[in-house]
Amino acid sequence: MASSLERRSGVSLWRQIADQILHSIAVGDFAENAALPPEVALAERYGVNRHTVRSAIAALVQDGVLRAEQGRGTFVLSRKRLSYPIGARTRFSEGLQGQASERRSVLLESAVEPASRRVAEGLGLAKGSTVIRLETRGEADGEPVSRATGWFDAGRFAGIDAAMAETGSVTASFQRFGIGDYLRQSTVLSARHADAADLADLDLQPGAIVLVTIAVNVTPDGQPIQFAETRFPAERVELKLSAL
């Protein structure tokens, strides 16, 4: 596991080390509440100066992932990643049963606007048709775990923004429009660095990675009702694929 570091890559060594420590915690190499190897040992493992390791640790302490105690050691605080299921009947809150005690979806913003080409195609509308855009954040135990942008046909779903604000749930909002069940028609998955807006909304540190899903939800008879792009912080969430 001597994954070495890249110099003059534009990413500082301390950040690379911090990312690797985060990854080790997520993968389970360092157990929760366990002590990290001492700074001199980490410095030797990564082939860097002790001060460089200290910079990495300082960032993670600042982040609330580690706690350093003089004379004792440095300890892991972080909880492990959520495993978020994706399948034909993906619903935000249902999937996290048992993994987080409190989960909810917060409406950050809503807007009515003309559909871009991409959105229009996804929803099967003419380009420039009016759509409602909802910006939401998913939280589990008070921590942000997803950031979604969803588009809906404004003609068919007028007022869904209010319903969403009231119920805090897409599923419940759909029910008000007579849609009891819906399916995921397609999902495309990618990953990238979080942009500035997502850094702020998801409470991430610069350089963080987000998993991105682009999905179309349809009624059981195949009518598209929602086009959505969702960003998940890769350090906190993994996606578990089940039957589509």
Add this chain to the structure above:
Amino acid sequence: MASSLERRSGVSLWRQIADQILHSIAVGDFAENAALPPEVALAERYGVNRHTVRSAIAALVQDGVLRAEQGRGTFVLSRKRLSYPIGARTRFSEGLQGQASERRSVLLESAVEPASRRVAEGLGLAKGSTVIRLETRGEADGEPVSRATGWFDAGRFAGIDAAMAETGSVTASFQRFGIGDYLRQSTVLSARHADAADLADLDLQPGAIVLVTIAVNVTPDGQPIQFAETRFPAERVELKLSAL
């Protein structure tokens, strides 16, 4: 889209800008073969010095994404990402029909070793059982698009390394062991920065992101036959989820 930059984050400004330009290309903000805004305009947009923008562009030119021509401008070269389907019958070569004319899987290394806890659980073996590990790289039109590590029960699949080297295909190798069909039992998806080994094997630049799938393949009657971790370069591949 004035996504601002984060200073003293451990990620240099030029790399953040390079990542944003890559993202803009991927999303379609900059069309293929089109000229980027001139350096002075980009510098103003990002609120940095022109030289900083030049560093970002230089990295992307080195990367083969952009081409700069003195006196004319800077142009987008990048081809679009492969869309790699994932479903119950995922096979490397089948999925890329029509997207790449030449595709193959190269065996990089094989080893016989005791199973780690993780691998043993995935394959339903006792921890420490002997397994065969195959390291492979997938290529499309000569460009690396995946990097997989697969484990197989050494008792049942003795010689699969030789079969793989000869046929260059997992599916064909399984057929020699009497397995005509197999299914994907589970897939867990995450993302992280590429480590040094993947950077080399996938011909990536430092800071690149990889999509990681961890999957178990089973025979139609549910017997696990392969445990695999596959890394896809996020800048070249997206994953399209279909029926599992």
Add this chain to the structure above:
DNA sequence: TATAGTTGTCTATATCAATAGACAAATTTC
């Protein structure tokens, strides 16, 4: 053929990142 617009190169300076070494402060162990 000018001229405007663009990328390429150079010098200089300030700040961040990384290395190196020494020692202090706190905790645990013998």
Add this chain to the structure above:
DNA sequence: GAAATTTGTCTATTGATATAGACAACTATA
């Protein structure tokens, strides 16, 4: 209480990152 272990703080030096300004080289076009 003494020794060993570990984190915290300080000084100093080097290289990468970022800013600033000036001008050269090349291209397109009026």
